[in-house]
Amino acid sequence: MEFSSELIVLAGVLLVAGALTGVLAGLFGVGGGALMVPVLFEAFGFIGVDDAARMPLAVGTSLAVIIPTSLRSWRAHHARGAVDSDLLRRWAVPIILGVLVGAVIARYASPIVMQLVFVVVAGVNAIKLISGTRRWDLSPELPGGWLLRVYGWIIGLLSSLMGIGGGQIANILMTLHGRSIHQAVATSAGIGVLISIPGALGYVFAGWGRTDLPPDAVGFVSLLGVALFVPTTVLTAGLGVRLAHALSRRALEIAFGLFLAVVSLRFIVAILN
Template sequence: MTAHMSLEFLLPFALALLATGAIAGTLAGVLGVGGGIVIVPVLYLLFPLLGIAPEVRMHLAVGTSLATIIPTSIMSARTHNKKGGLDWDLLKSLAPGIVIGVIAGSVFGGRARGSTLTLIFAVIALLVATHMAFKREGWTLRDALPAGPRFRVPLGCFIGGFSVMMGIGGGTLSVPILSSFAVPIRRAVGTASAIGLIIGLPGTVGYIVSGLGDPHLPPFSLGYANLLGFALIVPTTMLTAPIGARIAHAIDPVLLRKAFAFFLFVTSCRMFWGVFGH
């Protein structure tokens, strides 16, 4: 048995993954955000404490997060579709660009240095935090989302490419973008749930292939996707999301949004420090 396979490593590792799933599920339920925007920074902060090599920390956080998005987005998309919140025409118009973006982002992300992925997450997280903290209710950029592939394919590329490099399902980017073009919030959230599957499935495959044979990976890793992480985070997330949803009805949503924006801001600063502070 290697040092990494010892009980002294596996027990804290498993407990950390369970805690990640619980935090992600609760916040996803409270705020209506995808779990990836929580899973990646939590894993990024926990991995150094577990002694996981810096060369693979961000890749492993992103790849594992993408794997967890697959089952959760399937369940979420089915629920939204039953309630009529999934706009299939909108999804079909964005899907080609999303797929192109995911493929390009997976290739780049798998080959990029961990510090590059960390910097990308930090920048986007800071933008999202700013948007959540200062967003004015009812504000829109235009009265409708421009039609046609000349706009929607590049938009899909942006959402797919940056989401797969960040390990998020697309809702974090697509919901505020679609809302800013006057897409009703229920349609935006419902369609984003299906976008998560388009991002998660090929994105996970890309990170698995890119990480095969990396000597720095911890136990139970298939490329840059950790199977133990997948097995522990997914059920914990699903169990705690309803708890978060109940909390959301008891607390001022504006206060919650600003609290999460603060969490993202602090996480972003911590990541910037990890890249430039040494």
């Protein structure tokens, strides 16, 4: 990859996107992947990455960037006493197993599979949050036993395929079971830690030996993308946390829902094209 004006523009785009990602990580507890994946997808196309590798490369790079972002976001929310640490402990193993299965699927599945998962999960969450409906609520509490573990496995699997920190899916499940949006956001930040580390490693191995990746890539993780995103996301995550605790429950739901709706529409366009 030669140093050129295009790469300078790319670096600038990634730095700005990284700053926005950090704010979103703290504000919504989503790790920022819902923004990073579409941005990286476009950026890799800009520098000529093959279409077959663009989506998994964007997903893997997103998971790698989410590692420090989620750690910072989780620590800030934990300091405010908003994280359900017991739930995180019970979900840890199922989530990690789901993440690893998702990484294996990513090596062999069409990129459209990952785009469709992204659209369905983000779209359903957007509708629920914007409408404010409680008709979808399943019960006032999360289930226990094997069903709770299945929930964790689903969070890990879908998050691995989407390149997110699990916030979108965990928010759906927790709010459907009577948890407040603020607690769901805070706990999702901790879930991002559980997902991002094994997820990034899984995508490194899933893309190992591919010849259609840029020179800076290690498997399906772009080192350039990580280097440009991480500093800005870490610096701005704290601002997002402060915004989250300043907003009302309804304002936070609407803001998150509108954001997810925009992301879903973008990938629908990509699938149709």
